[in-house]
Amino acid sequence: MDLISSYSRFYALPLTEQIVAAITADFAALDVPDLVHAHLGNNPRYFGGIDKTLSGFVVLDDEGDNYTLLDLRGGGQVWWQDHETRLVEPRFASLADYQAFRARMWEKELELDELDEWDVGDDREDAEAALLHEYAWTPSPQDGGTADLLTRYQWVMQALSQPACDNQGQPLQGPDELGAEAFNHYLSTFPTKEYEQLEFEAALPLLSGDVHLAVYWLLHTRLLGQDARLAQVLEQVAEVATPLLRAFVATFGTMADDADLPVVPDFRHRRARMLVWAQIDAKAPVAERLRALAVSPKSVGAMVLDHIDSALERDADALDPAATLQALDRITDTDAPATWALRARMQLRLGEDAGAAADAATQLLAASPTAHWQALAMLHPVHHVIGDGRALLAVAQSLLEWDDLMLRVLDLAEHAQRLLGDAEPALNAQALAGNRRLAEDLLTIWDAPDFAEGVAQAAPSTRDAMAIRLARRPDLADDDDARRWAIGHLLDSTLPTRMELVQRALPQLSGELQASLLPELCRSVTDAGDALVPMLVAMIGEPPADGYIAELDADDRVDAILVGLRAFWSDARLFEPLMALLHASPLNSVLTDRVGEDIKRLRDVLDTTQRQRLFHWALARMQARAAVLAPDNSDDHPARRVLEAMTSVDMTATIRIALEDASAAMQRGEHAHKQALDMLYVSLGRMDPQASGNTAYLFSRLWDERGLPRGLCFALSECWTPALHDQVLERLGAQPSIAAAALYCASHGWESRHGETLDVAERVLAWPLPDDATERGLLKYVLLMGCVAALSLKKHAQVRMLYPTASAIDAIAYKVGAHTTTVFDPFADSALHAKLRGALGDGKGQ
Numbered sequence: 001m002d003l004i005s006s007y008s009r010f011y012a013l014p015l016t017e018q019i020v021a022a023i024t025a026d027f028a029a030l031d032v033p034d035l036v037h038a039h040l041g042n043n044p045r046y047f048g049g050i051d052k053t054l055s056g057f058v059v060l061d062d063e064g065d066n067y068t069l070l071d072l073r074g075g076g077q078v079w080w081q082d083h084e085t086r087l088v089e090p091r092f093a094s095l096a097d098y099q100a101f102r103a104r105m106w107e108k109e110l111e112l113d114e115l116d117e118w119d120v121g122d123d124r125e126d127a128e129a130a131l132l133h134e135y136a137w138t139p140s141p142q143d144g145g146t147a148d149l150l151t152r153y154q155w156v157m158q159a160l161s162q163p164a165c166d167n168q169g170q171p172l173q174g175p176d177e178l179g180a181e182a183f184n185h186y187l188s189t190f191p192t193k194e195y196e197q198l199e200f201e202a203a204l205p206l207l208s209g210d211v212h213l214a215v216y217w218l219l220h221t222r223l224l225g226q227d228a229r230l231a232q233v234l235e236q237v238a239e240v241a242t243p244l245l246r247a248f249v250a251t252f253g254t255m256a257d258d259a260d261l262p263v264v265p266d267f268r269h270r271r272a273r274m275l276v277w278a279q280i281d282a283k284a285p286v287a288e289r290l291r292a293l294a295v296s297p298k299s300v301g302a303m304v305l306d307h308i309d310s311a312l313e314r315d316a317d318a319l320d321p322a323a324t325l326q327a328l329d330r331i332t333d334t335d336a337p338a339t340w341a342l343r344a345r346m347q348l349r350l351g352e353d354a355g356a357a358a359d360a361a362t363q364l365l366a367a368s369p370t371a372h373w374q375a376l377a378m379l380h381p382v383h384h385v386i387g388d389g390r391a392l393l394a395v396a397q398s399l400l401e402w403d404d405l406m407l408r409v410l411d412l413a414e415h416a417q418r419l420l421g422d423a424e425p426a427l428n429a430q431a432l433a434g435n436r437r438l439a440e441d442l443l444t445i446w447d448a449p450d451f452a453e454g455v456a457q458a459a460p461s462t463r464d465a466m467a468i469r470l471a472r473r474p475d476l477a478d479d480d481d482a483r484r485w486a487i488g489h490l491l492d493s494t495l496p497t498r499m500e501l502v503q504r505a506l507p508q509l510s511g512e513l514q515a516s517l518l519p520e521l522c523r524s525v526t527d528a529g530d531a532l533v534p535m536l537v538a539m540i541g542e543p544p545a546d547g548y549i550a551e552l553d554a555d556d557r558v559d560a561i562l563v564g565l566r567a568f569w570s571d572a573r574l575f576e577p578l579m580a581l582l583h584a585s586p587l588n589s590v591l592t593d594r595v596g597e598d599i600k601r602l603r604d605v606l607d608t609t610q611r612q613r614l615f616h617w618a619l620a621r622m623q624a625r626a627a628v629l630a631p632d633n634s635d636d637h638p639a640r641r642v643l644e645a646m647t648s649v650d651m652t653a654t655i656r657i658a659l660e661d662a663s664a665a666m667q668r669g670e671h672a673h674k675q676a677l678d679m680l681y682v683s684l685g686r687m688d689p690q691a692s693g694n695t696a697y698l699f700s701r702l703w704d705e706r707g708l709p710r711g712l713c714f715a716l717s718e719c720w721t722p723a724l725h726d727q728v729l730e731r732l733g734a735q736p737s738i739a740a741a742a743l744y745c746a747s748h749g750w751e752s753r754h755g756e757t758l759d760v761a762e763r764v765l766a767w768p769l770p771d772d773a774t775e776r777g778l779l780k781y782v783l784l785m786g787c788v789a790a791l792s793l794k795k796h797a798q799v800r801m802l803y804p805t806a807s808a809i810d811a812i813a814y815k816v817g818a819h820t821t822t823v824f825d826p827f828a829d830s831a832l833h834a835k836l837r838g839a840l841g842d843g844k845g846q
Contacts (some may be wrong), residue, residue, distance in 0.1 A: 023060055043160060051153040068098070078093075155182050200229060214233065258332050269299040321349040344357035376412070441461075445458050472504060503535045521564070579614075655680055655687075679711060712817075732763055780806050784803075
């Protein structure tokens with residue numbers, strides 16, 4: 001299939017050679033034969049995909065992750081979509097106008113490229129804005145049909161999107177969040193059921209002639225379980241042969257309830273969630289929840305059971321047990337505990353034996369991790385008919401760790417104890433009875449008119465029990481005052497597990513309450529040996545709970561602890577565990593960021609040995625990072641800041657040893673050490689002027705260093721003096737070294753020391769031409785640097801002396817001390833070249 005036909009098939013639009021020639025975006029997945037996979041596989045959550053490709057637009061350009069779109073479904077106008085808001089705006093009345101704009105903008109870009117880079121940014125934006133204004137087009141109401149369809153597609157795009165991921169490839173949003181986001185967008189798109197019905201009725205007769213509108217309503221009705229409308233859509237498009245529509249009909253038209261769609265991650269999960277929400281929104285009978293249960297029983301099982309329980313509490317006849325059992329028989333997933341739990345309930349309502357179903361649910365819950373509240377909701381209504389004591393024990397033990405003062409949890413544990421007998425050591429009947437008494441006592445606090453009043457009137461053991469329970473489950477408290485009371489009560493108590501309980505509670509609190517409590521806790525620490533310190537340090541190393549917001553809360557929690565314990569960082573009782581955490585930290589962590597940000601203050605309170613350990617940690621991180629990435633992408637900012645800050649006199653010997661090791665590694669061809677070598681030279685350049693022999697050491701490195709590091713150039717620039725210049729010239733005379741001369745000249749670049757650069761160039765001019773091509777390139781570099789310096793000083797005679805020799809050298813001069821390998825050709829600049837021509841033709845200096 002030729003390119004034009006491939007594009008036309010993908011978009012279901014009649015593309016022409018002119019249109020295809022105008023496409024600069026690699027957006028259409030032409031190499032994927034399955035059109036459903038081709039569209040849904042390139043449908044990222046953040047940037048969108050099918051909102052454009054299925055609505056009748058052709059993606060022409062995606063510069064800056066924004067999209068230029070040709071409305072080929074409509075009148076051929078060109079629109080622009082912002083990638084952040086996904087809103088579209090009209091830009092050009094035709095493809096020809098768009099291409100004319102591009103050509104003129106390209107010419108303008110060429111003009112701007114001749115300017116200084118500092119002047120270009122605003123000029124480019126102004127030029128683009130002026131041209132856009134010149135081509136501005138205002139659409140009529142009839143011109144906005146495709147843009148309106150794109151907007152309507154947004155919720156479907158979200159429902160079927162590829163989730164955004166973090167740097168480790170982990171999704172930033174789970175299927176519940178993606179499904180909820182899509183459904184909420186659907187509600188805002190169709191704010192009333194009446195409006196949705198009117199829009200459907202208006203679209204229905206148009207579907208056979210409008211493939212993109214037909215695909216939209218096909219997806220809309222399938223995802224929301226609108227079977228009657230779906231049948232009407234399929235009837236309207238039955239004779240349409242367009243490949244795009246036929247592909248989507250084949251996939252979504254007769255999709256079974258338990259059908260998966262591998263191209264969309266967690267498709268069944270998202271679909272089931274949206275079905276439940278759609279049924280709630282439509283006020284559908286609770287029996288229809290069984291449809292969602294069939295789609296993904298593991299995902300929505302607990303939710304469906306909760307809805308059924310609520311419905312049966314209001315109306316005992318809300319669900320027909322026999323019909324429900326028949327529906328459960330049709331569900332193909334047999335490993336979902338919710339379906340077995342529901343089967344047991346329905347069998348109990350019919351007076352049948354429910355033990356086997358209850359046992360199956362229990363065994364499945366025992367074999368796989370399940371949210372505690374979900375396991376409790378599934379099993380408690382049928383726990384009295386469970387016969388598998390071992391499986392129930394496994395579930396009950398997990399629930400007891402979660403909340404051993406909840407009466408429903410105790411019901412399950414006591415039933416397991418009865419099944420297994422007193423010989424089971426994991427369940428003690430006397431202990432369970434004691435917990436039941438405490439749980440019942442806690443009701444006196446919950447039933448009091450006010451929580452504080454209930455606590456004040458409770459017995460000490462009851463208060464302890466309430467604090468323990470709220471530490472395990474802060475979600476039980478009505479407000480943060482009760483949670484704050486629980487933390488304070490535990491810290492003031494003598495309970496042996498108080499620190500573990502506080503550590504367990506804090507991550508479960510709201511970010512606001514954590515931000516309030518943690519500084520208070522840290523302020524109460526007066527010594528690094530305080531019992532709070534190990535608990536707070538342990539919290540630094542705790543992985544965050546799942547979810548982006550939980551990660552942000554964890555970051556804030558860690559930062560609050562680190563800031564709060566600043567005064568004790570140098571104490572070995574805190575420094576040692578912090579160093580252990582640093583060695584285990586990933587590239588990006590709050591701990592490493594905080595160390596990097598506070599390194600100067602931290603440096604001043606650490607002793608020499610501690611500074612050396614922190615220095616070697618940072619150096620190892622930087623080298624390890626550089627070893628796996630290209631040097632220009634290998635920055636580890638906290639490690640860099642640590643190395644930059646280690647400029648105290650007591651670190652001199654440590655830095656020099658590390659520097660010479662890195663230099664030797666560079667000479668062996670281990671280029672991963674380049675960045676570290678630069679940084680170590682920078683540290684020496686910024687070192688306290690009182691550091692004995694520092695300047696002399698850097699001076700000697702001009703002759704010893706072969707890596708031509710930028711850092712050495714910077715360090716020499718920082719400690720340069722006229723006396724050092726005289727020493728360099730003297731040694732160059734006694735011990736000629738082109739590399740030393742080149743490095744020294746490069747060090748003047750920061751301060752533009754033209755006279756000193758010219759001195760060096762004149763000194764090396766008489767040296768013999770080296771046999772080695774690299775050294776010839778360095779000699780050429782020094783002579784060209786001298787030419788530039790002589791021009792700046794208006795010493796044209798020296799220019800005429802240096803330039804012919806430099807230009808005659810048959811080697812490439814590279815810029816010394818550059819971040820990357822860059823050819824050094826200063827006279828490529830037209831203005832400087834004009835000065836050179838003038839100097840070469842000026843005889844006044846002779």
